[in-house]
Amino acid sequence: MEEEIRKIVGDKWVITGEEKTLYAFDGFTAVVGNPSLVVLPGNEEEAIEVIRLLISKEKKMIIRGSGTSLSGSTVPLKGEVVVSLTRLNKVYEVKGMEIEVGPGIANIMVTKSSPQDLFFAPDPSSYVVSSIGGNISHDAGGIHVVKYGPTFNSVISLKVILPNGNVEYFYPTPFLNPTSIFIGAEGTLGAILRARLRLFPKPKAKKTIIGVFPTVEKASKAVVNIFKAGVIPSSLEMMDRNIVEIVERSRFRAGLPRANILLVELDGNENEVKESSEKVINVIGKLEGEVLVPEDDEKYWLARKGAFPAMGVVSPAYLTLDCNIPRKYLPEIMTEIEKISKEKNVLIANVFHAGDGNLHPLIPYDPNDPESLKRAIEASTEIFSLAIRMGGVPSGEHGIGIEKIKTLSKYYSEVDLKVMQRLRNTFDPKGLFNPCKFLEKCEPINQVTRWLWEWD
Numbered sequence: 001m002e003e004e005i006r007k008i009v010g011d012k013w014v015i016t017g018e019e020k021t022l023y024a025f026d027g028f029t030a031v032v033g034n035p036s037l038v039v040l041p042g043n044e045e046e047a048i049e050v051i052r053l054l055i056s057k058e059k060k061m062i063i064r065g066s067g068t069s070l071s072g073s074t075v076p077l078k079g080e081v082v083v084s085l086t087r088l089n090k091v092y093e094v095k096g097m098e099i100e101v102g103p104g105i106a107n108i109m110v111t112k113s114s115p116q117d118l119f120f121a122p123d124p125s126s127y128v129v130s131s132i133g134g135n136i137s138h139d140a141g142g143i144h145v146v147k148y149g150p151t152f153n154s155v156i157s158l159k160v161i162l163p164n165g166n167v168e169y170f171y172p173t174p175f176l177n178p179t180s181i182f183i184g185a186e187g188t189l190g191a192i193l194r195a196r197l198r199l200f201p202k203p204k205a206k207k208t209i210i211g212v213f214p215t216v217e218k219a220s221k222a223v224v225n226i227f228k229a230g231v232i233p234s235s236l237e238m239m240d241r242n243i244v245e246i247v248e249r250s251r252f253r254a255g256l257p258r259a260n261i262l263l264v265e266l267d268g269n270e271n272e273v274k275e276s277s278e279k280v281i282n283v284i285g286k287l288e289g290e291v292l293v294p295e296d297d298e299k300y301w302l303a304r305k306g307a308f309p310a311m312g313v314v315s316p317a318y319l320t321l322d323c324n325i326p327r328k329y330l331p332e333i334m335t336e337i338e339k340i341s342k343e344k345n346v347l348i349a350n351v352f353h354a355g356d357g358n359l360h361p362l363i364p365y366d367p368n369d370p371e372s373l374k375r376a377i378e379a380s381t382e383i384f385s386l387a388i389r390m391g392g393v394p395s396g397e398h399g400i401g402i403e404k405i406k407t408l409s410k411y412y413s414e415v416d417l418k419v420m421q422r423l424r425n426t427f428d429p430k431g432l433f434n435p436c437k438f439l440e441k442c443e444p445i446n447q448v449t450r451w452l453w454e455w456d
């Protein structure tokens with residue numbers, strides 16, 4: 001089979017040696033797999049030929065974008081073939097407020113390839129590298145979700161190669177929308193070959209307001225009160241004191257005050273922005289927060305977007321949790337997270353999309369000390385359970401992957417899970433696409449997967 005693949009893509013694009021370990025893990029580094037082969041097709045035709053060949057041989061495969069998944073959704077746990085689609089990065093058409101692209105194009109390039117007055121709204125902090133195929137398959141979010149919605153809101157139609165080898169176009173319909181099935185499917189229903197995406201007009205005016213708070217509870221209350229004041233910000237991000245300290249020790253430092261920070265972006269026309277700014281400033285003041293209105297806000301947003309990689313100053317390894325809770329519970333959950341941090345003796349730094357209640361507690365661990373990883377997983381399990389008890393959802397934007405298989409079954413009812421499972425079996429009855437992830441429970445392959453998959 002390897003020989004046949006080489007003939008399709010050329011020797012250079014088949015990786016079998018030591019280099020394939022680069023494809024053994026993704027942004028969730030706690031579990032490392034072992035691909036039997038890595039293939040990088042150069043265009044749509046090659047991708048279709050390779051995938052059809054793998055299907056005909058009943059070879060299990062993982063469709064991969066840029067490998068920045070934070071839930072381990074691209075890890076080849078059982079020697080699967082990894083098919084990376086990063087070279088399928090063409091822009092096919094720009095028409096009106098729509099753009100059609102290949103799945104491998106980096107998120108940042110979509111706006112760069114669009115007309116000057118338009119932009120692609122989903123902007124995960126990994127926007128410089130993460131691919132559109134990966135963004136769609138995780139329903140990625142980013143700092144603008146609060147106003148513009150996740151990737152789901154920006155996908156119009158898809159071209160997909162299905163697990164039976166057929167290539168189909170899926171268009172939106174007002175009923176049982178088939179396009180939507182592939183959004184957040186984590187590569188389990190086929191491989192996305194093209195995506196037609198929606199663009200938004202760039203706002204006429206924008207303003208950033210920074211709220212500086214002595215306590216994380218007050219910052220959390222401000223989030224709730226901003227919405228109560230009738231403001232829908234275009235971004236509303238929180239950085240707690242721990243992450244601010246870490247970012248300020250990293251190359252992303254921006255001179256942020258050592259406190260709990262809210263970064264609020266307002267957009268719209270001049271009047272809307274002015275009116276909303278006054279309301280936000282008022283809310284911050286009432287909670288004894290200090291207000292900063294920077295002339296040049298870019299460095300602060302870069303500091304926010306650099307917060308995950310900045311964790312490297314503490315440890316090369318950390319868990320990035322992802323769960324959504326109703327905003328009104330933010331003050332309560334932040335207090336509880338602090339308690340869990342003390343009980344489990346782990347550092348927890350929080351940087352997250354506060355406006356849509358999407359938490360990202362970051363828990364560093366020592367990759368050479370299994371006990372430290374165990375404590376981090378225990379703390380994460382408690383946070384997920386707490387979020388679910390508060391009416392939250394196990395994943396806001398990073399997907400289920402291998403990290404949250406157990407959490408998924410704690411949240412969804414049996415009926416929900418059966419419907420999802422049936423859908424998956426209808427598309428992929430042989431389970432060839434992305435096994436042991438998301439809905440498919442497998443036997444643990446090691447101690448870490450045991451910790452992840454066997455808690456009560």
Ligand SMILES: Cc1cc2nc3c(=O)[nH]c(=O)nc-3n(C[C@H](O)[C@H](O)[C@H](O)COP(=O)(O)OP(=O)(O)OC[C@H]3O[C@@H](n4cnc5c(N)ncnc54)[C@H](O)[C@@H]3O)c2cc1C
Nearest residue numbers: 065066067068069124125131133134135137141186187192
């Ligand atoms: C520093 C950092 C910051 C991040 N910030 C954010 C953030 O703010 N918001 C956010 O939502 N996420 C964030 N992420 C997570 C990650 O970047 C996103 O989940 C992203 O959408 C993954 O894209 P990718 O190209 O790396 O996909 P991969 O990691 O390669 O794959 C992700 C999933 O998509 C599937 N897939 C990929 N391509 C295809 C395709 N063509 N067809 C079918 N399935 C496919 C894979 O099988 C896998 O299940 C961050 C990650 C890092 C490392």
